Amino acid sequence: MTPAARLQAILDLMSEIDTVPRPADAIVSAWFRARRQIGDADRGEIIAQLQELLRHQARLGWWLDRHGRKDTHRNRLLAFLALVERRKPDQLKRLFSGAKYAPSILTEAEATLVVKLQGLPVDHPAMPEELRLECPDWAAAALRRRFGTDFETEMAAMLTPPPLDLRVNTLKTTREHSLRALRDIGLPAEVSAVAPFGIRVSARLSLAHLPGLKTGEIEIQDEGSQLVALLVDARPGDRVVDFCAGAGGKTLAIAAQMQNKGRIIACDVNEGRLKRCAERARRAGLQNAETRLLSSETDRWVKRHKAGFDRVLVDAPCSGTGTWRRNPDARWRSPQEQGLDNLAALQGRILASAARLVKPGGRLVYATCSLLSEENEDRVAAFLAAHPEFSVVPLAEVAPQLTGSAHPDYLSLTPARHDTDGFFAAVLQRAAVAEAPSEDAA
Known part of the structure; x- marks a missing residue:
């Protein structure tokens, strides 16, 4: 592909991302699957440039507004090329040529915009701090409470490409x-x-x-996600449930810990994700993993298997604030639609229902890829208040090698402190049933 053709591809993807209610990575994957003729090198360049553009979305919008321009896909891309990539007006005129596969010719207004943006810094001193850090309004107050004086450092780390x-x-x-x-x-x-x-x-x-990757010898998985799976501490022969398994990244990690012995059940309400999980399990050579489609968090299957498992992982649906550097479009999405309060309520219901599966003496691990206390520590505190049979297993006890957590008892990872995605995990243990006294003892 020519550089101009790659820019047209980015424009097409920007349009889909802004109109289709799906995560950007899923949209991009589907877009490339329908265009298998695009080579690996071009695919990589397009994705990298698109991701970088998404990391600058709020700042680009600020500059367009400052110059009285609408935040259209073309204007946003032109602002990105001028402010971030430092492309000159003559370069952009050649790229936006109207030739085959290239973007259409620049209008007079677009050409004027490119000239006005020349030499300007993408981060302007007049920008509000939250906008400069690409922090959406819906999360700003909660993140400021979470990080205090480290707010700027943590948000800046979210703007760096992940490893x-x-x-x-x-x-x-x-x-x-x-x-x-x-x-x-x-x-x-x-x-x-x-x-x-x-x-x-x-x-x-x-x-x-x-x-x-194709043989199942390795899997792509953020280090933070690997550490959450490690906290489950599943042993060979255990019975384990991954209650919100999705496509099964943590399921696969836990099953491997169990050395293909015992049984792990990946549960989810999304059939497509579970099919993907089953495919990955087969590729990985797992014989102890199976999937279970649930109608909801209170599916009858949960009641029928009450107190039947040694370990239960609840990787709850959340705002995804911890994944912003990997999924920069996520900051402008989901919680705005359902609200953090409703999301927290759903997390509470899922945790309470999954807890029924834990046998006496077994462990329940609650995890999110969120940085918000409302979805993490607050949910654990509410659960413990309603379920006194559970207690916290401190991080130092369950995984003494995991030092440097932002919380003394729970796993709390952030991009700035740990160079991972943002993750939270709490290990909770159900009290063992007290043995009845023997007749001799009586």
Whole structure:
């Protein structure tokens, strides 16, 4: 593809992202599946440029408003090319040429806009801090309460591209073997800072050519997500439920911990995600994993299997604030539609229902990819108040190797402090049933 054709592709994707009520990564994946003729190099360039544009969305809108222009897809792209990529007016005229596969010729107003934006800083001193940090109104107050004086540092970290984290499937290979395979093709791969089976690749690459991905030897999984799965502490032979499994990233990690022994059930209300989970499990060589489609968090299956599991993971649906650097479009999406209060209520219902599955002495792990206390510590506190049979297992007890958490008892990860996605996890244990006294003791 020519550079101009890539820009037209970005314009097409911007239109879909702004009009289709789905996450940008899902839209982009579907768009490329329908255009398999686009090569890996072009695909990578388009995705990288689009992601960077999405990370500047609020600031670009501010500049357009300052110059009295509508925030259209073309204007936003032109502002990005001029302010962020520092493209000159003559360069943009050549790219927006109207030729085959290229964007249409610049209008007089667009050409004037490009000239006016030349040499200006993308971050202007007159910008409000929250806008400069791309923090949406719906989350600003909660994030300020969460981070206090670290608000700017944490939000700035959200504007950086994330690394590529991999998890090695120990049922099929070793981390040492995977490291060698990655380095053999020239990738800068290193062991993860904390995750015992993690690898971090500090380079942009086509995932289609990633050694071990198609064979199930490795999985793409943020280090923070790997650590949440580690906290479940599932042992070989255990009975485990991943209650909100989605496409099964944590399910696969937990099943591998169990060494293909015991039983793990991936539950979800989305059939498509569970099919993807089952496909990944087969590719990974898992024999102890199965899926279960639920009608809701109170599905009859939960009641029938009451107190039947050693470990239950609730990776609850949430605002996704912890994933903003990986999914920059997410900050402008979902909680605006249903409200944080309604989302927190749903989290509470899911947690209470899933808790029924935990056997006496078993553990319940509540996790989110949110940075908001309203979805994390507050939900755990409300649950414990209503369920005195559960108590907190401190992080130092369940995983002493996980130091540096932003909370003394819970796993609390942030991009600025840990260079992972934002994650929260609390380990809760159900009290064991007291044994009845024997006749002799009586």
